[in-house]
Structures are given as structure tokens and as C-alpha cells.
Amino acid sequence: MTMLILVLVLSSFLGIELIRRIPSQLHTPLMSGSNAISGITIVGAIVATSIEGQWASVLAVLALLAATINVVGGYVVTNRMLDMFGGKKQRQGGKP
Amino acid sequence: MSDGVTPTGALEIASCVMFLVGLKLMGKQATAKLGNVVSAAAMLLAVVVALLATGVDFAVISVTVLIGALIGGFAAVRVKMTAMPELVALFNGSGGLASLAVGLIELLPDREVALTSRITASAAVIIGGIAFSGSIIAFGKLSGKINTKPIVFPFQLTISAISVIAALVIAGFSVASDSAFWLLPVLTVLAIWVGVLSVIRIGGGDMPVVVSLLNSYSGVAAAFAGLALHSPVLIVAGTLVGASGLMLTNAMCKAMNRSISNVLFAGFGSAVDSGTGAQQTGEVKPINPQDTYALLEAARSVIIVPGYGMAVAQAQHAVKELAAHLIENGTNVNFVIHPVAGRMPGHMNVLLAEAGIEYEQLAEPDDVNPTMETIDVALVIGANDVVNPDARDEQSSPLYGMPIIEVDRASTVVVLKRSMSTGFAGVQNSLFFRNNTRMLFGDAQKSIAEVAGEFAAD
Structure with a gap:
């Protein structure tokens, strides 16, 4: 558990550093993109289908359904948004 | 490991x-x-x-x-781009629901998991439940299915506090006992109830903040589920979302010069009908599309300030056409976007990008405010609170202190509006009564198309 908590603490610092100074133009895609990532519970839901018991099965299917909607919907809608941003000519040589 | x-x-x-x-x-x-x-x-x-x-x-x-x-x-x-915020809220709610369900599985009787896993699982249930119901309420408010004004009733904060404490106590019991199945539905209902209570009291104007915060919650819930399941990838991904959501929430709060606790607990905008800053009366000066055309035709420098009204009227394509005419006419055109314009962070940018407006034409308030006097015409399309000069001048205004786009300092302001109703925050706007302000009433898309039509006929 100690190692897992360490992972959590370090990731939270990383998350803060990564998102510092994002141009406001990208706020919406960033939010819906990270919203899709929060569907990562899909992993827990998949593993939970192996657990015996009526209630566990019902909850696992519910979790899996909800997480899949979150993940697939989130990524698709973010992609749609970013398509519009890049739809016309990008700034000349804008690649870093 | x-x-x-x-x-x-x-x-x-x-x-x-x-x-x-x-x-x-x-x-x-x-x-x-x-x-x-x-x-x-x-x-x-x-x-x-x-x-x-x-x-x-x-x-x-x-x-x-x-x-x-x-x-x-x-x-x-x-989904239409204008309805994007609602949909993102719904997706976020389903993420919260997933973490809630996974947390519940770990708390089921006879699961024989470690105590630390049960503790973190109960945290996933509570935070996931709040993210779930909060997002559903946010969806309702964003889509207008629920009253967008803050819903405040007596002792609300006390009831919220008691509900949170009750949830924590029940969580404690269900962690301690691995046979008390009946505690789990109680815990779930309490978590959902807390989420509802927290979000109904927040006004529609603050939704960009709330949506970012709920996004952060669903990430944190996933991270706790990860701790319960000993899954590093769940922890890392969940925490990244949690931390980035908090940063975004913070950025939104800064853009409104408000603290996060003020957004969450103040019931902002609920008491405005009864006074504060709403005294301005007087004559507004209407203008028709033809005169607007004449103003714009003679202008050398124009800024366009879009708000949610532009989204509602689906006017972004007409606006793009008008901007093209202006540029052709030799006018310098910039779109000035307030960070909290619209219903989610960056909402206006998405809509303008959809219409094909160049990234280079977009500006932030700080880019134009210092040189506002050089602007001949400021065209305000369906924006209200973000151009309200009371936020700068009137200490009694609920908006006081919020950084605004100071269009009132431009030579002429043309405000497109359906009626004289207040903005999403429910606050009166003295901009409409100023000498250099003209009101172009009607559907924004029709009005803009008419003005653009004058250019085309020229």
C-alpha cells in the first residue's frame, strides 16, 4: 500500500506540472480528454467480472457499461473538437 | 508489488x-x-x-x-457543438458511476479484502457518487432542464454538512463490518444526495467551474478505486485527471476573481432580484441592422465579443461571414474571448473553430483591454456578464472584482440581445444604458446575417 500511495502522490504532482499554463483555447478539449481518461475505471470493472456473486456481477456490468460510455464517448467527442481546431491551415511550421 | x-x-x-x-x-x-x-x-x-x-x-x-x-x-x-458542455457533464457522470460501482464491489460482504482496500473503496463510493449525481444536476442546469438559478433553501449548508458526516460515519461502519450489506445502499444514497445538494445551489454562470471540479472528482474517485484494487494504472490515470481538473478549476476561479469556496457555497446570484446593482434604469438606444452596417463599414478597428447567446442562436457561421466582409473592407477584426464565456472552459473557442475562424484572430481580454480606446466598434454577441462594467465600478454588484472585457471604453458598443433579460448570473448590466451603447435586439443569427447582407449588397 505504501508504494501505491507513493504512486498517487507523485502522479498528482506530475498532473499539476503537466497542466500548468495551458492556453485557454485548449481548455475544452483538455477537459473532455481528461474526462475520457477518468473512465479508466473500465479496467477495474473488467477485472471485477471475475468476482463470484450476484451483486458483484450486477455491479461489475453496471460499472463496465458506464465506464465504456465515458471512455468511448469522451475520446470521440474530444477528437471531433480537435478536428475543428486543426481543420484549416495550421500556423506555418507550427510544429515544435 | x-x-x-x-x-x-x-x-x-x-x-x-x-x-x-x-x-x-x-x-x-x-x-x-x-x-x-x-x-x-x-x-x-x-x-x-x-x-x-x-x-x-x-x-x-x-x-x-x-x-x-x-x-x-x-x-x-x-451532439451539436453548442450542446457539448451537457454531454461532457453526462460522460463525466458515467465515469463517477463506474467508480461508485467498483468501490461497492470491494465493500460487498465476504469479499475478504484488506482493511486499507475497504477504506479506499468507501472513498471511491462517496466521491464517485458525488461526481455522478453532481454531473447529472450540472447536465440538467446546462441544458436548461433544471432552473439555472441557484436553488437555495434554509439550513442548506447545515443539511449538507450533516449529510457529509452521516456518509462518513456509514462509510466507517461498512469498512469495519464486512457483513452489513444494508449499509451499502444507505452509503450510496447519501453520496448521491450530497452531490445533488452541492450542485443545485450553484448558479448557471458558475458552471464552467463546477464542470471542471466534477471532472476532477471523477478522476479522484477512479484513483481511490485503484488503491482499493491495487491497480497502478488506475491510480496514475485517475490522479492525473484529478490534479489537472483542479488546475483547470483554479484557472476558472481566477478568471472570475472568486475563490472556490465562494463558488461552491455562496449561492451566487440567488439574491440579485431584490436589489444589489440592479437600480440602473433609463433609456436604452436601439439600433437596426442597416445602421449597424453603416457603423461597421466606417470602422477601422472592430472587436467581436461572443458569449453563450451566440451559441444559442447558432450564429457562429453568420459571424464568420460578417468578419470576412469586414476584413475584405480593410477593417482590423479580432475576437475577444473571456475565459469563462459560455458554459464550459473554452466553450467559445470550440464554436468559433467550428465556424472556421482562424486561431490568430482570437484574443484574450488582457490583449485588448489596454488599447480599448483605439477600438471603433465593439460588437457584443450574446455576451453579458463578461462585459458588465459594474464588475469594475460598482462595489455593490455581485460581479464586483471579476476581470471583464472593458468594451464600454470603445468608441461605440453594439450589443446583440434577444431582450432586456439579465445574464446567466441574473445580474443587471449598466453597459446597456451607456451613451456609447446601441442595442440590436432580435435573434443574433438573423441580425448578423442582415448586417452581412448589407455588406454583400454593397
């Missing part, structure tokens, strides 16, 4: 790294799309690793995932 790295462990590490890289790439205009793809690939990899676990039920998984993917994908492809 034992010694040695298993193949699945290595894949899981790769997935974590890809999430990090993806998020990093999403922070730059040029690489944002690639970032989203990398992040989606990370998710796919994490799912593949999970499928390798022993005993998972492939039949159930494939059917459920297919149904979920169809629902989510269909909604994402069909």
Missing part, C-alpha cells in the same frame, strides 16, 4: 507513461490531436492488460462494452 517485472506489469507501465505523454501533448495547439490519440491508445493498452487477468468473463465483457461503446460513440458523433 513483488520482485521482478511480469510482462503484463511492463505493459501496464507503458500504459501509464502513454497517459502522461498524451496529456502533455494535449497542452499544445499543434500536438493536441496526437495527444488525444496517444491517450486513447494508453486506455486500449490498459484494457488489454485487464483482459489478460484470470477469470474475467469475456462474454459479458464483449456484450457490455459493445453496448456502452455504441451509446457513447453515437452521442459523441451526433
Whole structure:
């Protein structure tokens, strides 16, 4: 558990550093993109289908359904948004 | 975590790294799309690793995932860009629901999991439940299905506090006893109730903040579920979302010069009808599309300030056409976007991008405020609170202190509006009564199209 908590603490610092100074133009895609990532519970839901018991099965299917909607919907809608941003000519040589 | 790295462990590490890289790439205009793809690939990899676990039920998984993917994908492809905030709120709610359910599984009787796992699972249930119900209420408010004004009733904060404490106590009991099944529905209902209570008292104008915060919650809930399941990839991905959501929430609060506790607890905008800052009366000066055309035709420098009204009227394409006419006429045109304009962070940018407006034409308030006097015409399209000069001048205004786009200092302001109703925050706007302000009433799309038509006929 100690190692897992360490992972959590370090990731939270990383998350803060990564998102510092994002141009406001990208706020919406960033939010819906990270919203899709929060569907990562899909992993827990998949593993939970192996657990015996009526209630566990019902909850696992519910979790899996909800997480899949979150993940697939989130990524698709973010992609749609970013398509519009890049739809016309990008700034000349804008690649870093 | 034992010694040695298993193949699945290595894949899981790769997935974590890809999430990090993806998020990093999403922070730059040029690489944002690639970032989203990398992040989606990370998710796919994490799912593949999970499928390798022993005993998972492939039949159930494939059917459920297919149904979920169809629902989510269909909604994402069909949604109009103006309705984007509602949909993101709904997706966020389903993420919260998933963490709630996974947390409950770990708390079921006879699961024989470690005490620390039960504690973190109960945290996933509470935070996931709040993210779920809060997002549903936010969806209702964003789509206008629920009153967008703050819903405040006596002792609300006290009731909220008691509900939170009750949830914590019940969580404590269900952690301590692994046979008390009946505690779990009680815990779930309490968590959902707290989420409802927290969001109904927040006004529609603050929704960009709330949506970012709820996004952060669903990430934190996933991270706690990860602690309960001992899953590093869940912890890393969940925490990244939690932390980035908090940063975004903070950025939104700064843009409104308000603290997060003020947004969450003040019931902002609920008491405005009874006075504060609403005294301005007087004559507004209407203008018709023809005169607006004459103003714009003679202008050398024009700024356009879009707000949610532009989204409602679906006017972004007409606006783009008008801007093209202006540029052709030799006028300097800039779009000035307030960070909290619209219903979610960056909402206006998405709409203008949809209409094909160049990234270079977009400006932030700080870019134009210092030189506002040089602007001949400021065209305010369906924006209200973000151009309200009372935020700068009137200490009694509920908006006081919020950084605004100071269009009142431009030579002429033309405000497009359907009626004299107040903005989403429910606050009166003295801009409409100023000498240099003209009101162009009517549907924004029709009005803009008429003005653009005058240019075309020219």
C-alpha cells in the first residue's frame, strides 16, 4: 500500500506540472480528454467480472457499461473538437 | 508489488507513461490531436492488460462494452457543438458511476479484502457518487432542464454538512463490518444526495467551474478505486485527471476573481432580484441592422465579443461571414474571448473553430483591454456578464472584482440581445444604458446575417 500511495502522490504532482499554463483555447478539449481518461475505471470493472456473486456481477456490468460510455464517448467527442481546431491551415511550421 | 517485472506489469507501465505523454501533448495547439490519440491508445493498452487477468468473463465483457461503446460513440458523433458542455457533464457522470460501482464491489460482504482496500473503496463510493449525481444536476442546469438559478433553501449548508458526516460515519461502519450489506445502499444514497445538494445551489454562470471540479472528482474517485484494487494504472490515470481538473478549476476561479469556496457555497446570484446593482434604469438606444452596417463599414478597428447567446442562436457561421466582409473592407477584426464565456472552459473557442475562424484572430481580454480606446466598434454577441462594467465600478454588484472585457471604453458598443433579460448570473448590466451603447435586439443569427447582407449588397 505504501508504494501505491507513493504512486498517487507523485502522479498528482506530475498532473499539476503537466497542466500548468495551458492556453485557454485548449481548455475544452483538455477537459473532455481528461474526462475520457477518468473512465479508466473500465479496467477495474473488467477485472471485477471475475468476482463470484450476484451483486458483484450486477455491479461489475453496471460499472463496465458506464465506464465504456465515458471512455468511448469522451475520446470521440474530444477528437471531433480537435478536428475543428486543426481543420484549416495550421500556423506555418507550427510544429515544435 | 513483488520482485521482478511480469510482462503484463511492463505493459501496464507503458500504459501509464502513454497517459502522461498524451496529456502533455494535449497542452499544445499543434500536438493536441496526437495527444488525444496517444491517450486513447494508453486506455486500449490498459484494457488489454485487464483482459489478460484470470477469470474475467469475456462474454459479458464483449456484450457490455459493445453496448456502452455504441451509446457513447453515437452521442459523441451526433451532439451539436453548442450542446457539448451537457454531454461532457453526462460522460463525466458515467465515469463517477463506474467508480461508485467498483468501490461497492470491494465493500460487498465476504469479499475478504484488506482493511486499507475497504477504506479506499468507501472513498471511491462517496466521491464517485458525488461526481455522478453532481454531473447529472450540472447536465440538467446546462441544458436548461433544471432552473439555472441557484436553488437555495434554509439550513442548506447545515443539511449538507450533516449529510457529509452521516456518509462518513456509514462509510466507517461498512469498512469495519464486512457483513452489513444494508449499509451499502444507505452509503450510496447519501453520496448521491450530497452531490445533488452541492450542485443545485450553484448558479448557471458558475458552471464552467463546477464542470471542471466534477471532472476532477471523477478522476479522484477512479484513483481511490485503484488503491482499493491495487491497480497502478488506475491510480496514475485517475490522479492525473484529478490534479489537472483542479488546475483547470483554479484557472476558472481566477478568471472570475472568486475563490472556490465562494463558488461552491455562496449561492451566487440567488439574491440579485431584490436589489444589489440592479437600480440602473433609463433609456436604452436601439439600433437596426442597416445602421449597424453603416457603423461597421466606417470602422477601422472592430472587436467581436461572443458569449453563450451566440451559441444559442447558432450564429457562429453568420459571424464568420460578417468578419470576412469586414476584413475584405480593410477593417482590423479580432475576437475577444473571456475565459469563462459560455458554459464550459473554452466553450467559445470550440464554436468559433467550428465556424472556421482562424486561431490568430482570437484574443484574450488582457490583449485588448489596454488599447480599448483605439477600438471603433465593439460588437457584443450574446455576451453579458463578461462585459458588465459594474464588475469594475460598482462595489455593490455581485460581479464586483471579476476581470471583464472593458468594451464600454470603445468608441461605440453594439450589443446583440434577444431582450432586456439579465445574464446567466441574473445580474443587471449598466453597459446597456451607456451613451456609447446601441442595442440590436432580435435573434443574433438573423441580425448578423442582415448586417452581412448589407455588406454583400454593397
